[in-house]
Amino acid sequence: MRTDELDYELPQELIAQRPAEPRDASRLMVVDVPSGRISHHVFRELPGFLRPGDVLVLNETKVIPTRLFASRPGGGEVELLFLGERGGVWEALARPSRRLRPGMRLLAGEGESLEVVKELGEGRWLVRGSDVAGLLERAGRMPLPPYIEPTPEAEASYQTVYARTPGSAAAPTAGFHFTDRVLRGVEEAGARIARVVLHVGLGTFAPVRVERLEDHRMHREYYAVPEETARAVEEAERVVAVGTTVVRTLESWARSGVREGESDLFIYPGYEWRAVDALITNFHLPRSTLLALVMSFAGKELVREAYEVAVSERYRFYSFGDAMLLLGGGRGLR
Numbered sequence: 001m002r003t004d005e006l007d008y009e010l011p012q013e014l015i016a017q018r019p020a021e022p023r024d025a026s027r028l029m030v031v032d033v034p035s036g037r038i039s040h041h042v043f044r045e046l047p048g049f050l051r052p053g054d055v056l057v058l059n060e061t062k063v064i065p066t067r068l069f070a071s072r073p074g075g076g077e078v079e080l081l082f083l084g085e086r087g088g089v090w091e092a093l094a095r096p097s098r099r100l101r102p103g104m105r106l107l108a109g110e111g112e113s114l115e116v117v118k119e120l121g122e123g124r125w126l127v128r129g130s131d132v133a134g135l136l137e138r139a140g141r142m143p144l145p146p147y148i149e150p151t152p153e154a155e156a157s158y159q160t161v162y163a164r165t166p167g168s169a170a171a172p173t174a175g176f177h178f179t180d181r182v183l184r185g186v187e188e189a190g191a192r193i194a195r196v197v198l199h200v201g202l203g204t205f206a207p208v209r210v211e212r213l214e215d216h217r218m219h220r221e222y223y224a225v226p227e228e229t230a231r232a233v234e235e236a237e238r239v240v241a242v243g244t245t246v247v248r249t250l251e252s253w254a255r256s257g258v259r260e261g262e263s264d265l266f267i268y269p270g271y272e273w274r275a276v277d278a279l280i281t282n283f284h285l286p287r288s289t290l291l292a293l294v295m296s297f298a299g300k301e302l303v304r305e306a307y308e309v310a311v312s313e314r315y316r317f318y319s320f321g322d323a324m325l326l327l328g329g330g331r332g333l334r
Contacts, residue, residue, distance in 0.1 A: 001213040006291050016318060016321040023178065024179045025044065026176075029323070029324040030325045031302065034332070047185030050190070055233055061198060064168065065142055071108075078096065078100065078106065079095045080114075089126045109139035122206075145170070160176060172243045192232055192236070194233065205288075267293040268289070277330055278325065283318065283324065
C-alpha cells in the first residue's frame with residue numbers, strides 16, 4: 001500500500017483545540033461496516049449500540065508529564081519528550097535535536113542537570129539524570145500534540161476519566177469521550193467493561209515517512225492483558241475496543257499468546273484480525289499508522305467515505321475531536 005493513500009484534505013478549523021463539554025456531548029459517527037451505512041449521533045448514546053454479551057475494553061494507562069524544557073550550555077532551549085526508562089537511562093525525543101551532542105549537560109527545573117548520553121536517530125536520544133522521574137513530576141508538562149495550543153485548560157483535559165496506571169507519553173484519545181454516566185450506561189446495557197494497559201509512545205504517534213506503508217517500522221510499546229480481561233474477551237460474543245491502543249494490545253496477545261510484553265505490531269490493510277469486532281476511535285491524522293489500522297478494520301474505501309462525510313458534516317478531528325463507532329469490522333469481515 002502506498003503511504004499517500006492515507007492522505008486526505010482537512011480544513012484547519014476542524015482540528016479541535018478543546019474537548020466537548022461535557023465530554024460525552026461529542027459527536028459519534030456510527031458506521032455499519034457490512035452495509036456501509038453511516039449515521040450521526042451523540043457519544044452519550046453509545047450504550048444504545050451495545051448489548052448483553054459485549055465486552056467493552058478500555059486502556060487504563062495514565063499520561064505522565066513527560067514534556068520538559070531544558071537549557072543548553074551557552075544558552076538556547078531544547079524540548080524533551082521522555083518516552084521511557086531503559087536500564088538507568090531515559091529515551092527522549094528532542095526538539096531541536098541537531099544541537100545536542102553526547103556528553104552535553106542540560107539544565108532543567110530548578111537547575112537540575114541532565115546528561116546527553118547517546119543519539120538513537122529520528123530525533124531520539126538517551127538522557128541520564130539523578131532522578132528523572134522526580135524531575136518530571138516537579139517540572140514536567142503534559143505532552144500535548146503539536147496541533148493543540150498548550151494552555152493549562154488543555155493540559156488538564158489530556159487524561160481519560162478511567163486512567164489508573166502511569167506510563168504514557170500520549171493519551172489514548174478515544175477514551176476522552178467517556179464519562180461516569182456513559183460507563184454506567186454501558187453496564188446497564190448488559191455489556192461488561194474490561195481493562196488493559198498499553199503505554200503510548202512512538203509506536204502510536206510516530207509519523208509514516210516512507211513511500212511504501214509496509215516499510216514503516218513500528219517502535220515497541222509495553223502492553224498488559226490481565227487474566228480477568230483475557231477470560232472476558234474469550235467469553236465475549238462481541239469485543240468492542242476503545243481506541244487503536246486497545247486494538248494493538250488485544251491483537252498482540254491474540255497473535256502471540258503473551259499477555260504482558262512489548263508490541264511492535266503494525267496493522268494495515270491486509271492484516272488478519274483475530275480479536276476485535278467493533279472499534280471506537282477518533283478521526284486521525286493523514287499518513288498515520290492509526291488511519292492505516294482503521295482502514296484495515298473497515299476497508300479503505302469505506303473509511304475514505306466516512307472521512308469525507310466527517311469533513312462535510314463539520315466533525316471535529318484529532319485528539320480532542322469527535323468519535324466514530326465501527327460495527328462489524330475486524331474479524332467479522334473474514
